[in-house]
Amino acid sequence: MDHNTLSTVELREAFFMALYKKAFSPVARYVARMGGSLEEAQDIFQDTLVIYYEKVALAQAEIIVNEKAYLLGIAKKLWLQHYKAGCKNESLNDRDAEIISDEQPAAGKILHYLQTAGKKCMELLKACYYDNLPVSDVTALFGYTSKHSATVAKYKCLEKVRETVKQNSLSYADFIE
Amino acid sequence: MRTSLNNIKAIDDYLLRCMPPGDALVLEANMLLNDDLATDVACQQLTHQAIRQFGRQNIKAEIMAVQQKLAAEPQHQGYIQCIANLFKKH
Numbered sequence: 001m002d003h004n005t006l007s008t009v010e011l012r013e014a015f016f017m018a019l020y021k022k023a024f025s026p027v028a029r030y031v032a033r034m035g036g037s038l039e040e041a042q043d044i045f046q047d048t049l050v051i052y053y054e055k056v057a058l059a060q061a062e063i064i065v066n067e068k069a070y071l072l073g074i075a076k077k078l079w080l081q082h083y084k085a086g087c088k089n090e091s092l093n094d095r096d097a098e099i100i101s102d103e104q105p106a107a108g109k110i111l112h113y114l115q116t117a118g119k120k121c122m123e124l125l126k127a128c129y130y131d132n133l134p135v136s137d138v139t140a141l142f143g144y145t146s147k148h149s150a151t152v153a154k155y156k157c158l159e160k161v162r163e164t165v166k167q168n169s170l171s172y173a174d175f176i177e
Numbered sequence: 178m179r180t181s182l183n184n185i186k187a188i189d190d191y192l193l194r195c196m197p198p199g200d201a202l203v204l205e206a207n208m209l210l211n212d213d214l215a216t217d218v219a220c221q222q223l224t225h226q227a228i229r230q231f232g233r234q235n236i237k238a239e240i241m242a243v244q245q246k247l248a249a250e251p252q253h254q255g256y257i258q259c260i261a262n263l264f265k266k267h
Contacts, residue, residue, distance in 0.1 A: 009239060016243040025260060032263040041264075046240050053236055111230050122231050129225060130232025155182040158189070158224060165227065166220045 006056065007127075007137045016049055023048075023071040030072065031079060044082065048075045057132040114161060121157035128154050188221050 006012050024045050031041035051074050064070045127133050135147045144150040190196040191204050208215040247253050
């Protein structure tokens, strides 16, 4: 899967729909066999797709030969983590926070503020850093006149959000001292 | 680009491991000497984490919408029923 073909919501919808049809059934069968519920199977599969999407976005999925087996492998690992944790409603971010324990807790706290204060910037930054879209795609998607304009806009947004982070981090540090 | 944006790009290159090793060492040395630079690097890293969380929330919402669409479309009812049957208690 070429990650350049996942630049719009519609393309991603088709991508996820195909994966649901291809791999949800074996994942659900596995979760059922392990004594889980349909809701747990759905939750595990959603997190599996998030992880797989991130692999594809980083162009790390090129060596995956059997997509279905790979997705089932991720799902099994997530189920075992879920089972060991004994927590029914643990989100992917919670699991991730455990794996990356040195991450500062402020990231979650400031997220809501960032979404409301600079949604357009966050959308642009998401396209560049999370979806890992090439500058040419970002230029077209956000209607910039050139790649240079898109690059400048990206760094301006990063600067704007970083300042918000700085202000919030300082106030958070002040609060806990 | 103006100087401050070039500085942001340099920190980005460092955080994303796109910076040549020699330049990375110089930046790390500067971080020890310059508290403002160290704060900028830490905040930019935190910004990347916030963007990732934002991205994950968005992509998960898109996935949930696909799941709801699949469950609602008549042509997929057989498939949905097969999966539901896996969880029926015998």
